[in-house]
């Protein structure tokens with residue numbers, strides 16, 4: 401009933417497409433959640449104090465069909481097990497805190513490089529305070545959930561064992577793209593969730609922590625990224641489609657705004673740091689030269705977009721299509737490539753290392769790095785057909 405009153409937006413366009421989505425939520429496909437949110441804001445502006453709150457919660461329960469992440473996951477929604485719901489309640493809480501921290505005027509200096517005296521490694525790899533803060537927030541929320549056996553984080557050298565009877569293993573990049581923070585460019589958090597491998601329970605703690613964290617991406621039970629941008633968006637999949645929820649700051653809820661995201665089969669955008677052009681192999685140069693001239697399988701000239709913040713570059717790619725890539729051995733299989741490939745596949749796209757499917761790779765090292773190409777299936781197929789697309793030289797880039 402709302403859709404004729406609004407101009408098309410990415411969300412309303414998705415709502416018109418066919419996609420895998422739990423039957424209980426089919427009615428949402430006929431509604432426009434953006435309009436629902438607008439009507440909620442209107443209600444909020446016409447009232448004050450206590451009455452604002454009560455009107456908004458009444459609206460979220462029934463009137464405007466604005467379903468929250470917890471409602472979606474729970475018994476009235478797709479009915480995921482209680483353990484996973486409790487875990488995600490804590491994960492979303494962590495991300496609300498990180499969202500506040502990265503936007504706080506009191507933390508505006510915390511993204512600056514802060515390399516500890518005597519530390520090894522390049523300046524760009526030095527931990528930045530907001531990465532550390534985000535890591536601590538996530539670890540504390542996972543401990544409080546009571547549901548997690550082990551957390552492996554891009555920020556830590558080794559996995560952290562949390563509790564023996566925790567049902568889940570969580571891998572995370574707490575604050576991806578943090579080098580952008582000082583300029584208020586979008587950043588993100590990435591999660592992958594596996595089941596604890598009970599058959600390893602007898603092993604020493606350090607060993608089982610490592611082996612649980614090195615599970616193949618095909619064993620993911622859930623993944624999510626959270627984009628901290630003009631809106632804070634939590635995009636997740638539990639293996640039945642990819643769905644995005646937007647943080648409603650008036651209620652603190654993540655509200656379902658992008659049900660059943662389907663990546664366009666082909667886009668017209670490539671996203672890569674092309675200052676590396678002269679370090680690329682012949683195949684990748686040839687591919688980019690071809691599509692930017694409109695001489696590829698799709699006879700249109702491609703555009704370039706590169707935020708240099710993987711979550712933000714991927715979010716745009718999921719909505720508009722095309723490829724987000726980093727062809728050098730930079731991004732991490734465990735914390736970035738696997739969870740994001742899971743989300744892209746669940747949206748009908750592909751995650752590749754330039755040669756084949758990311759999810760079928762078996763991680764051998766916790767911080768293993770690899771080339772990563774995420775995007776529309778036809779664009780990924782075309783790229784892979786150029787054969788030689790992985791950047792093997794990796795000179796010490798300064799920025």
Ligand SMILES: O=P(O)(O)OC[C@H]1O[C@](O)(COP(=O)(O)O)[C@@H](O)[C@@H]1O
Pocket residue numbers: 524525575576577578579673708709710711726728730797799
């Ligand atoms: O320097 P490049 O090759 O453009 O890499 C940029 C990529 O690095 C990242 O910033 C991640 O790097 P870090 O893990 O070192 O933070 C991504 O967000 C971004 O896509």
